[in-house]
Amino acid sequence: MSVVADDFVLLNNFSFKNYNGSYMFKEYAINVTSDVLTLTFIPSNGSVAFVNAIEVVSIPDSVLPDQALAVNPSSPFSGLSGLAFETVYRLNMGGPVITSQNDTLGRTWEDDEKYLHVNSSAVKVSVSPKNIKYPAAVTPETAPNWVYATAQSMGESNVTNENFNITWVFTVDPSYMYFVRVHFCDIVSRALNTLVFNLYINDDAALTSFDMSSITGDLDVPMYKDYVANSSGGSDSLTVSVGPDSAADATDAIMNGLEIMKISNDVGSLDGLASVNKILPSSPSKHMKTGVIVGSAVGAVAAVALIGLCYCCLASRKSKTTPNQGHPWLPLPLYGNSQTMTKMSTTSQKSGTASCISLASSNLGRIFMFQEILDATNKFDETLLLGVGGFGRVYKGTLEDGTKVAVKRGNPRSEQGLAEFRTEIEMLSKLRHRHLVSLIGYCDERSEMILVYEYMANGPLRSHLYGTDLPHLSWKQRLEICIGAARGLHYLHTGAAQSIIHRDVKTTNILLDENFVAKVADFGLSKTGPSLDQTHVSTAVKGSFGYLDPEYFRRQQLTEKSDVYSFGVVLMEVLCTRPALNPVLPREQVNIAEWAMTWQKKGMLDHIMDPNLAGKVNMASLKKFGETAEKCLAEYGVDRPSMGDVLWNLEYALQLEETSSALMEPDDNSTNHISGIQLTPIEPFDNSVSMIDRNSVTDDDAEDAATSARMVHRKMWLSSWPQECLENMPRNEVASQFKILFQAVATALDVLLLDSIDIGGEVKELVDLVARQARRARFELANDDERVADEVFGIISQFEKGIEPN
Structure with missing residues (x-):
């Protein structure tokens, strides 16, 4: 939204989402030349303009003069009364925070310590506020006596080096000029004319051989100096320093208070280059405009108004009203609430605490x-x-x-x-x-x-891939780590009432515990996902280069599929053990996602994988891993799988790796039984196996015999089931994706039957794997090809029933 006060732009395209604290406070000063001050709030497209509190305070003209001294070059700067100001910093040097309750104009004075360039160079000094003696030119409205009763001093350091100064550093916008008011009060001297020092703004001398008491005529008498300055050398910093004068006998220097205000630019704006005429709609019907009309307490006489705007995160919802439904606010009287001001001004947006x-x-x-x-x-x-x-x-x-x-x-x-x-x-x-x-x-x-x-004992995943001397991870370990991370992301996307998008998935944000169990970390950039009636969340692009979803980067529309893309980069990083971006490599190799996909599409992913994995990876597992990464890295989010599907495919790749000692790479046209293993035919089932003389055996013997009979029955049924399954599989492309799974199960069954292993354990895992995929297919394909989906599901159901005890 944008905010306009009479002829000045206070805010332009401001978004509260950039301020995630509880509230944010802005303070402005403008010269009101009529009996009405109008504040106008203009919402941006698809958003809402709001403000939680407004306080307008009339201040004496003397508080903000019409003229100040410009530095670099040193010359008078006139016309300040016709400009607008935004308070950026207001500091109480050497003392605590002064709240609005202790300031007649309701201002807050911040502690200066965090802005000191070298803390050790400053010594805090203070006297009783009652000692402060205001002259005619300075009043409590200029600054409260608490400001003048404290100071930062160089102390009795007896340092003769003129380069030794007390310096404060401030972050500013280099495109603006700043009004700088420096408050002084000699509370350290015991006699007149003994405190002589210099004042610098940036690297320019604003005051030289400054003898304060020669101007005030006494000690403990406050005064101030006003300047107009730019940032330091066009940078984003502005510095203010005090230091001893080389010609003076004493080496002390002090400062009591400091105010820095941004000055409106040539188009009357404090936020950008757009003027009031450009921001205010030419026709009321085009945009919703909310106006706040504030009556001036001084009638038609000009007065300077101190305007405080407070924004609270409670009102950061999007507008659901149509653009032409504007409802102007009614005029408000110019009577502030000091208690409200106290609560809202104690922490400014600049505080950063x-x-x-x-x-x-x-x-x-x-x-x-x-x-x-x-x-x-x-x-x-x-x-x-x-x-x-x-x-x-x-x-x-x-x-x-x-x-x-x-x-x-x-x-x-x-x-x-x-x-x-x-x-x-x-x-x-x-x-x-x-x-x-x-x-x-x-x-x-x-x-x-x-x-x-x-505490995660084994640290980030990246440290186990490259850049350290840690032992190399096996292929199985890498798969298990990727599966763990995928489970964490899948939970974020589906486990909460509203999905959560991580936004910064990368190998440094996947941590490993003492058992190498992977856990997703660092949720500082996380964002709640779209609601049921939304397809995406519109938000500024955040994340890490090399992992950013290109679609999110282009359109600034965030979905769970942005995490899927980033995870695809992680998969390739795990396989190739190199950074996501490496600018020292040839151009075509800089981005791992683009580089790896060229090899994946050639079917030659093994050519770029970690050399330590050479000859140690089941090719079927690698193929499934590469296919999964390729789908994650699809150009458009709609073409990428969900994290649930990614998880399932990685689990399958792990299953292929774990059975690699018994399985060759699956082929769509054969069962690929392991070479060298001769299958022993199983005789037809004989009921006599289960005929037991109940008079000659114990109950335990009977139970063992029954169990043995059930096992024989199940083994016989399973020995013939996989081939029948393959023969009866519907001739459809949808069903063909299951053939590789059935072949793996068939081969595993043959091995298990030969080795007389209880099939209730190992085979059940394979069956569960196939069953989960079948159920997913039945759900996703029901609308497209219900017959095929039901046939596949029926075959799996038959398989599951076949291994259950009779």
Whole structure:
């Protein structure tokens, strides 16, 4: 949506989905030149415009002047009163957060510590707020006395190096200019004219040989300086520094407070290059427009208004109204609610701390104290570091009861990390599965974002494929790992009330426990899937290059099939033991998905597989594995299988591998019995086998004899069943896909019968495999060819009944 205030654009194509905290607060200042201030909210197509709270506060003209000093080059900058401002940073140096209850204009002043470039260079100093003596040019509306009563100082360091400064670093948009107000109050000197220092904005000197008391005439008297500056060298950072003057006897420097505001650009916008005329619809019938008309408390006299807009995630649903159903909001009086302002302004979008997330009462797992985390990780000992990811660093830890855990410590300044932190807690708190990494708890104390998981002893799958000296995985191990990961993803897609799409399936997010059981991890990018009446979820593209679904990348439409594509890349990575993307290789080999598919389509996948697997892989198993990966990597999602189908095919590939000692590669035109094994004919069933003299044997003997008779009967029936099945199979392409399964069962049965093995175990697994496929076929094909589907299902049912005890 977009938001317009009179002639200024405050927000343009803003989407709250990029702010996954509990709420987000924006503050603007504009000069109102009439008795009415109009705020207009314009929704984007297919969305809804909303706001949870608005507060408009009239402030004195002196708070925002018409002129300031521009730096680089140094010259007066006039006309500020005709521009709009957005508060980006407002800091209380050397002191705690000052809430709106302690500011006459309802502003919040943030603690400055996290913006300090070098913490050790600054020393906090403070005096009683009662000591502050406001002059005529500075009032509590300029800044509360709490701001001037604290400061960051260089202290009595006696450092003569003029390059030694206190520096604060801020992230800004380089396409805008910024209004910078620096607050000073000499609360450290014992005499006048002893504190002389320099002020720098970026690398430019804004003040040199600045003797504060020569201007104020006394100590503890506040003052401020205003500047207009750009970012540093066109980058996304702006720095403000204070440091000693080389000609001064003292080497101290201080700063008490700082405000940085974005200045509207040439088209009157604080968000992009679109003007009000471009954003506001030319005809009310084309778009829904919601207006908020705020009466000015000063009548027709111009006044500066401080506008606060609060957006809460509770209203982030999509609009179901038609574009022409606009309902303007009624005029609201200009009377703010200070309590509302307090609650909503204490954490801004820029804060990036976990304190703006209310999770404690949400029953989302164990809440750890930060001291417990420090004890578990030996104060984040680097020797316990397991890895580093986009969210942060992961350490091995040990809880007080001896439980081994993985501790993921996020970067508290990362807005993306904040979103991932909340998503992962909310997702994993609802999910429990053998093949999903379990979340034990979290810690959001001291602005930390820490997640505690079960410890996975063998780490990420990728480390067992390449780049390390770990032992090579066998083909069977690789299949079992892929099957485990597929089960986890299948559960995500089908096991919850609403499907969950992982969005970042890759070999580093598949972890292995001490028994090499695979578990899917890292749900920071996960998204709930489409509802029953939807085919996809429209969302910004996120994921890892090399694994991204090309259709999702092009259309920004997310489905479960996006995970299927990523999993197809994982399958090829497991087979070929090389990264998904390798830019140092020839162009045709850079992308593993494209490169491997060229070999798969030639039927020569064995030419590019891991050399350590050479001669150790059953070719039928490899063929099924390659076919499965190829289907996963289909260009269009509709052509890809579900994760359930992928799982079934991988299980079948494993079955082929496990029976490779007894099976040759299946062929559609023969049963392919193992060469060298001579089948011994089984005599027709003789009822005399079960005739037992009940007077001469015990009950146990009778039971053993009966069991033996049933076994002989079942073996005889099974010895003839597979061939009859193949002969009676419907002549249809749909049914032909089962022939390879029946042939495998037939060959296995021959071996089992010769070896006199109890067929209730091994064969039952093969029967279950065939039966599951038959049931799926009957369900999926019933509308297309009900007769064939029913015949296949009937054959399987006969097979299942044949091995049941009589």
